[in-house]
Amino acid sequence: MLAPQNAREIFNHRHSSLRNAIERVFGVLKKRFAILGSGNEPFYSICTQTDIALAACILHNYLMGVNPDMELIEEVDHELYASNESYGGSLSNSTSEGREIEDLRDNLVNVM
Numbered sequence: 001m002l003a004p005q006n007a008r009e010i011f012n013h014r015h016s017s018l019r020n021a022i023e024r025v026f027g028v029l030k031k032r033f034a035i036l037g038s039g040n041e042p043f044y045s046i047c048t049q050t051d052i053a054l055a056a057c058i059l060h061n062y063l064m065g066v067n068p069d070m071e072l073i074e075e076v077d078h079e080l081y082a083s084n085e086s087y088g089g090s091l092s093n094s095t096s097e098g099r100e101i102e103d104l105r106d107n108l109v110n111v112m
Contacts, residue, residue: 011109020080027076029056032069 004010030037033056042049063069 007109007112010112011105014112023080024073024076027080028073029060031072031076032056032060032063
C-alpha cells in the first residue's frame with residue numbers, strides 16, 4: 001500500500017484507521033458480552049445502558065490484563081475483514097447536510 005500523497009488522502013487514511021479500530025472494539029465487546037450484542041430494543045433506561053457499556057469496557061480491560069483472549073480478537077478481525085471486502089458501495093450524499101459534512105472534512109484536512 002502506498003503512503004498517503006496529499007492532505008485528503010492523509011485524512012481518509014486516518015479516518016479509516018479510526019473507524020476500523022472502533023468497529024473492532026465494539027465487535028469484541030458485543031461478542032464477549034451478549035447484553036451488548038442483542039438485536040432487541042433495550043428496555044433499560046439510557047443511564048443504565050451507559051452503566052452497562054462502561055462496566056463491559058472495564059471488565060473487558062481487566063480480562064485482557066489477566067488472560068488475553070486472542071482467539072476472540074482474531075475472530076472479530078476476520079469478520080471485519082470479510083465484511084469490509086464484501087462492502088463495495090460508496091456513501092454519497094448530495095443534500096446540503098452532505099455538503100456541510102464535506103466542508104467540515106475539508107477543513108479538517110487543511111488542519112492536518
